[in-house]
Amino acid sequence: MKKERLAFFRELLNERLRELREEAEKTVTGMTDGKDPFPDPTDRANLETDRNFELRIRDRERKLIAKIKEALARIEDETFGICEECGEDISEERLKARPVTTLCIDCKTKAEAEEKEKKKASLG
Numbered sequence: 001m002k003k004e005r006l007a008f009f010r011e012l013l014n015e016r017l018r019e020l021r022e023e024a025e026k027t028v029t030g031m032t033d034g035k036d037p038f039p040d041p042t043d044r045a046n047l048e049t050d051r052n053f054e055l056r057i058r059d060r061e062r063k064l065i066a067k068i069k070e071a072l073a074r075i076e077d078e079t080f081g082i083c084e085e086c087g088e089d090i091s092e093e094r095l096k097a098r099p100v101t102t103l104c105i106d107c108k109t110k111a112e113a114e115e116k117e118k119k120k121a122s123l124g
C-alpha cells in the first residue's frame with residue numbers, strides 16, 4: 001500500500017482509538033461513583049444488570065483496542081492491508097469499513113463458512 005494511504009488509515013485508526021478510550025473512561029467514572037442512588041432492591045438489581053452490560057461492552061472495547069493497536073503496528077511495518085491468509089491486497093472499501101481486518105473478503109467468507117461447518121459438526 002502507498003505511504004499516503006497508510007497515513008490515511010493511521011489517522012482513521014487513531015481516531016477510533018481516541019473514541020474508544022473516551023467511552024471507556026466514561027464507563028469507569030460511572031462505575032466508581034460510590035453513591036447508591038437506588039435504595040430499592042428492584043432498582044438495585046437493574047443497576048447490577050446495567051453494570052454487567054457495561055463490563056461486557058468494556059471487554060469488547062478492550063479487544064477492539066488491542067486489534068487497533070495491532071493494525072497500527074502493521075501500518076508501521078507496512079504489511080497493513082495485506083491478507084494474512086492469501087497475501088493478496090484487501091480492498092480499500094473493506095478496510096475503510098473495518099480497518100482492523102487481517103483477511104480479504106474471500107478468505108473471510110471462507111473462514112466463516114468453515115466456522116459454521118465446525119459448529120454444525122460439534123452439534124452432531
Ligand SMILES: [Zn+2]
Pocket residue numbers: 083084085086087088103104105106107108
Ligand atoms: Zn485472502
